[in-house]
Amino acid sequence: MLRIITQQANVRTELQRICERVQRAEGERTQDEQLLHKEATVREVLQAVKRQGDKAVLHYIAEFDHQTLQPEELRVTGSELDAAYQQVSKDLLAAIQLACRQIEAFHRQRVPKSWVHFGDDEVVLGKRYTPVDRAGLYVPGGRASYPSTVLMNAIPAKVAGVPRILMVTPARGGKTINSAVLVAAQEAGIQEIYRIGGAQAIAALAYGTETIPKVNVITGPGNIYVTLAKKLVYGTVGIDSLAGPSEVLIIADQTANPVHVATDLLAQAEHDPMAAAILLTTDAGLAKKVQVAVDRQLVDHPRRIDTEKAIAHYGLIVVVESLEAAVELSNEFAPEHLELEIKDPWSLISQIRHAGAIFLGYSTPEAVGDYLAGPNHTLPTSGAARYASGLGVETFLKHSSIIQYSPTALNKVANAIDSLATSEGLTSHADSVRRRVQEAE
């Protein structure tokens, strides 16, 4: 059952515990004493794949995904890609294509442009954006298959102009990858796909194996193992952000529909037993109705066991004194998704400082953003929205600064550079400017 507490209770400690659930998994024992704790498992997988390549990859696929694969079976073949189209309905294909168009249109709007500025004394300054050479897209596939996540990863990478894009995703049940995932990949222009998930997939992309090439940036959401692995390989490769397990925080007043609020909470809880679903409401009556509605909707929920776990451990309803108090708590939590189910959602927007995505009003369930509104659904979780943003075109780009000085311009700043370099004890720095200026005189 979804717990209800009031603002006077230990709400900040509770929210912090939920927010930091991924960090807590580093070093905490799982309930199953047979298992190493999660971070240790991930470290072991990373080390083994780094040292032994494909051999370790296949070992962990057998251990965690219960599949016996040969190295040549890791890559999805052209005939599997073709066959996937026969397996998806016309309606699903049309939906994938609609999502593709909307996501691409949104991401094309925010492509950073290279620029140069011509200043006084023939000084030229600028920035030049270039894509990474290779990107590795992680598409989760443990508990559900995510064609939508294929699009959210692949389209910004394509728009950024990444020359080589590979995708990894685990096979669920048998060796076959979900057909909709394979169709979505092809619709987004991705052909190089490997059937591998979990920490071993992140390790393979970070270090490279005989079969799977090393990439420059790894993007995409995943469960606790994937998220911890991304955190640990950061520095060897770039990553987008720590995206997963999913979260929603809903701020609702007495005008919200309790059944809709309950569904939206469950829509995130159903992703993962570690997903978080939080309601902050000014109305104690609504709190009770949402609690009842959640229980009712869970009765015949197809993912009942895992969803109940998420609700029990990382679900919470808080009755707050005011909408301002709700916003303050939300800013501290920094949710992946924030829904404003209140009479005048725009009145709060200027106070919201940290959230991956903000959904305004009664007819904007978070699922609209998950699938096809256009903005990316791979968003920072576990408080990362305080310093990070969602996946975007810029995730796949880096920029080089452009600097050109004329002799006149160099002459004008020579003394200043000399002072700064001398203060740092770096005489060759000072010399590199002084020599040029003297030779030009």
Ligand SMILES: NC(=O)c1ccc[n+]([C@@H]2O[C@H](COP(=O)([O-])OP(=O)(O)OC[C@H]3O[C@@H](n4cnc5c(N)ncnc54)[C@H](O)[C@@H]3O)[C@@H](O)[C@H]2O)c1
């Ligand atoms: N933020 C986002 O944009 C976004 C989008 C979609 C999904 N998600 C999140 O992604 C996650 C998907 O999780 P998932 O589990 O369905 O798929 P996943 O692909 O992330 O993880 C599955 C893999 O985990 C590994 N694994 C499972 N149990 C393990 C164990 N005991 N030890 C070591 N490795 C193990 C297996 O190798 C398996 O292939 C969910 O948390 C969901 O909330 C987030």
Ligand SMILES: N[C@H](CO)Cc1c[nH]c[nH+]1
């Ligand atoms: N809500 C997820 C991000 O946390 C994204 C998703 C994909 N499919 C459904 N939902």
Ligand SMILES: [Zn+2]
């Ligand atoms: Zn979702």
